[in-house]
Amino acid sequence: MITDHSTADGHLTHVIHPLVQHKLTLMRQTATSTAVFRQLLREISQLLAYEVTRNLPLTTERIDTPIQPMDAPVLDGKKLALVSILRAGNGLLDGILELIPSARVGFVGLYRDEETLKPVQYYFKVPQSLEDRMVIAVDPMLATGNSSVAAIDLLKQAGATNIRFLCLLAAPEGVARMKDAHPDVPIITAAVDEKLNDHGYIVPGLGDAGDRMFGTK
Ligand code: URA
Numbered sequence: 001m002i003t004d005h006s007t008a009d010g011h012l013t014h015v016i017h018p019l020v021q022h023k024l025t026l027m028r029q030t031a032t033s034t035a036v037f038r039q040l041l042r043e044i045s046q047l048l049a050y051e052v053t054r055n056l057p058l059t060t061e062r063i064d065t066p067i068q069p070m071d072a073p074v075l076d077g078k079k080l081a082l083v084s085i086l087r088a089g090n091g092l093l094d095g096i097l098e099l100i101p102s103a104r105v106g107f108v109g110l111y112r113d114e115e116t117l118k119p120v121q122y123y124f125k126v127p128q129s130l131e132d133r134m135v136i137a138v139d140p141m142l143a144t145g146n147s148s149v150a151a152i153d154l155l156k157q158a159g160a161t162n163i164r165f166l167c168l169l170a171a172p173e174g175v176a177r178m179k180d181a182h183p184d185v186p187i188i189t190a191a192v193d194e195k196l197n198d199h200g201y202i203v204p205g206l207g208d209a210g211d212r213m214f215g216t217k
Contacts, residue, residue: 006051011179012170013051013188020047020190024168028206034215038091041140041213044168044190045095052136052166052188053100056080078132079104081160085139085151086110086123088210092138092166104133108151119150124158131159140209142170142189143202145177152182168209169193171202 007014023040026032032040059076062069083106084093097103109123127133135155142148148165155163163185165178170189173196178187193202201207211217 011183011186012175013186014192015048015051015188015190017047020044024190028204034212037212041091042095045092046099048166048188048190049096049099052164056134078129080134080136081106081127081130083108083126083135083137083155085137085147088141088213089139091140091209091213096138108154110147110150119147121154124154126155126158130155131161135160135163136166137163138166140168141202142167142174142178142187143196143200145174148174148178149181152185164188169202169205171196
């Protein structure tokens with residue numbers, strides 16, 4: 001029996017909430033339609049966002065309730081920044097923005113150079129003052145880790161010092177690569193699968209997340 005808890009080893013938090021796990025199982029299935037896949041990703045993104053924002057700093061604000069004034073908790077500090085790693089990251093973005101509507105949003109676009117196999121940047125647009133914000137980078141699939149590491153490199157070059165990486169599925173290879181390159185960036189994921197195949201897909205995984213959410217091939 002799988003119990004309802006999250007496990008964390010300091011670098012990786014594995015969210016084993018029953019709703020997350022149930023929805024992920026539906027998403028993995030080949031028979032799940034594009035529309036349902038997208039909706040499930042949106043729902044899971046909100047459950048994962050709950051976990052990734054667990055330690056956001058709070059302060060208090062004096063407010064009036066209908067009964068009496070009180071010092072009530074509110075989020076402290078600058079608005080956080082959500083950064084989508086294109087294109088699949090956009091599938092996680094909307095759900096999280098529903099929960100944190102005041103978040104600032106950035107985008108990182110990378111493609112893989114077929115000769116060098118290295119990620120090459122084609123788009124980079126992020127909110128100002130990244131150094132003062134918590135930055136949550138989102139990409140559903142942490143596979144080889146190459147693009148995630150490159151995206152985090154770019155965010156750090158842009159000034160970010162407090163970064164978290166949120167994904168749906170991770171491969172052990174990607175987790176190890178991230179831990180090696182960015183030990184200061186915690187990873188939050190719904191599952192760590194078995195391995196990568198020869199094409200860099202996560203096994204058993206769910207296929208190409210971008211294709212499944214956008215109905216492309
Ligand atoms: N990207 C995907 O969309 N799926 C994988 O399995 C690996 C990378």
